[in-house]
Amino acid sequence: MVLSSGKKLRLFQLQLSDPGRSFYRGGDKVSGFVRLEAAQCCRVTGLTVSAAGCAHVDHRRGRNRKTRRQEVEYLKYEEELRLEEQLSRDADGSFLVLPGQIYSFQFGFELPGSGRLVSSYQGKFGYVRYYTRAVLDWPSQHALQCEREFEVEEPLDVNQPDLLAPATASKQKQVTCMFIPDGAVSISAKIDRKGFCEGEEIQIHAKFENTCSRIVVPKAAIVAKHTYLADGHSKVLCHKLSAVRGNHIISGMCDMWQGKTIRVPKLRPSLLGCDIIKVDYALMIYLHIPGSEKLVLELPLVIGTIPFSGVGSRTSSMSSQAGSLSSWSSFPSGPPSYRDLRVGGQCTPLLQDYDGYEEDGGLFMRAPELNYPPPPAYSEV
Known part of the structure; x- marks a missing residue:
C-alpha cells in the first residue's frame, strides 16, 4: 500500500530538554526529542538528527563590490534515530505512523571540550551559529526538516594574571x-x-597637559571593534558604547583624573579564539582640540563572563597605582606624618595611634599649669 506523505503529518517538531536554558558551554550535553503526530496513516523511511556550529563571514569589498565568504566549522554531529522502537515496519521496510498518537524520539550528544568552541555571535557581516536539525525521510518524496538554534557561551575569567595587570600609555601631539x-x-x-565584566566600573588615572593656545576638553569612552576576515581581506566596524568627559583645560594648564570612573554597559563578552571574526574592546582616552584632529590614546580591555573576585589583587593594584603616581612629578606629595610634629615643653597626647601604643602618640599640645579653686561642698549650696 502506497501512502501519500503530503499534509498527513499534524506535528513534526524538534525540542530541547531544557528550553529555558540560556546557553551551553564546552563539554555540556545537549539533549532533546523529536515529536511526530500523523493526521492520517503515512509511511516514513528514516529520521536523522544532526547538529552543526560554524563561523560565517560574508561581506563585499573593492570597486567591483565582489562578495567574499569564508566559514570555519566548530561542531558536527549526526545520529540516526531508531524508529523501530515505537513504529511498526511495513513489508517494504518503511515505518507506519498511525494517527491519534504522538511519538517522541530522544537524542543527545556532548559538545567538544572547553577551548574548542567559540561563543555565539551575530553581527552585520558575520555570525557564529549553533543549531540542531531533524530530517524526516519519506518514500519517493522530498525530506521534511525542522531545526532549533541554541546559544554557546565560553567562560572568560577576568581574574587571569595577564588581565589583572595594569595598562598604561602616554601620547603627545604637536x-x-x-x-x-x-x-x-x-x-x-x-x-x-x-x-x-558588565556593570563594573573602570577607574581612570590620567594627566592632561595643554601648552597650545586653544582650550581642549578631555574625554573617555569604551569602544568596540568588530573585525571580519574573508579571503585574506578584512572589514572593521567600530562603535562607541559609553563616554565621560572632564573639565575644559585652558592654555598653559593641566588637569588630573585620579580615579574617574566609567561603567561597563551591557555587552557581549570579547570574542576570542575565532579565526575569521574578532570582537575587541578598548578604553579610548582623548583630547578634543578645536580646529585640529583629536589626540587619541587607547588602553586594551577584555570583557569577560566571570567577574573580578578581588582576592589577591587589591594589594598589587594599589602598589602599581602608587608607583605610577610617583612617576608623575606634578602629583602632590603625601602629608607629613603626625609623628614628626612636636611642640616644645610639657606635652599631653590628644590622639593615640591606631595600634594602641602609648608612647609618642599622635598630635601633642602644651598643657598650661593653672590652679583652680575646689568646688564648694554640697552642704553650702
Whole structure:
C-alpha cells in the first residue's frame, strides 16, 4: 500500500530538554526529542538528527563590490534515530505512523571540550551559529526538516594574571596653525587592570597637559571593534558604547583624573579564539582640540563572563597605582606624618595611634599649669 506523505503529518517538531536554558558551554550535553503526530496513516523511511556550529563571514569589498565568504566549522554531529522502537515496519521496510498518537524520539550528544568552541555571535557581516536539525525521510518524496538554534557561551575569567595587570600609555601631539607651531598637548593614562565584566566600573588615572593656545576638553569612552576576515581581506566596524568627559583645560594648564570612573554597559563578552571574526574592546582616552584632529590614546580591555573576585589583587593594584603616581612629578606629595610634629615643653597626647601604643602618640599640645579653686561642698549650696 502506497501512502501519500503530503499534509498527513499534524506535528513534526524538534525540542530541547531544557528550553529555558540560556546557553551551553564546552563539554555540556545537549539533549532533546523529536515529536511526530500523523493526521492520517503515512509511511516514513528514516529520521536523522544532526547538529552543526560554524563561523560565517560574508561581506563585499573593492570597486567591483565582489562578495567574499569564508566559514570555519566548530561542531558536527549526526545520529540516526531508531524508529523501530515505537513504529511498526511495513513489508517494504518503511515505518507506519498511525494517527491519534504522538511519538517522541530522544537524542543527545556532548559538545567538544572547553577551548574548542567559540561563543555565539551575530553581527552585520558575520555570525557564529549553533543549531540542531531533524530530517524526516519519506518514500519517493522530498525530506521534511525542522531545526532549533541554541546559544554557546565560553567562560572568560577576568581574574587571569595577564588581565589583572595594569595598562598604561602616554601620547603627545604637536599642534599647528597654518603650518605654524602652536604648542603641544599630551596624555598619560593608566587603569589598574584590563579585564572587566558588565556593570563594573573602570577607574581612570590620567594627566592632561595643554601648552597650545586653544582650550581642549578631555574625554573617555569604551569602544568596540568588530573585525571580519574573508579571503585574506578584512572589514572593521567600530562603535562607541559609553563616554565621560572632564573639565575644559585652558592654555598653559593641566588637569588630573585620579580615579574617574566609567561603567561597563551591557555587552557581549570579547570574542576570542575565532579565526575569521574578532570582537575587541578598548578604553579610548582623548583630547578634543578645536580646529585640529583629536589626540587619541587607547588602553586594551577584555570583557569577560566571570567577574573580578578581588582576592589577591587589591594589594598589587594599589602598589602599581602608587608607583605610577610617583612617576608623575606634578602629583602632590603625601602629608607629613603626625609623628614628626612636636611642640616644645610639657606635652599631653590628644590622639593615640591606631595600634594602641602609648608612647609618642599622635598630635601633642602644651598643657598650661593653672590652679583652680575646689568646688564648694554640697552642704553650702
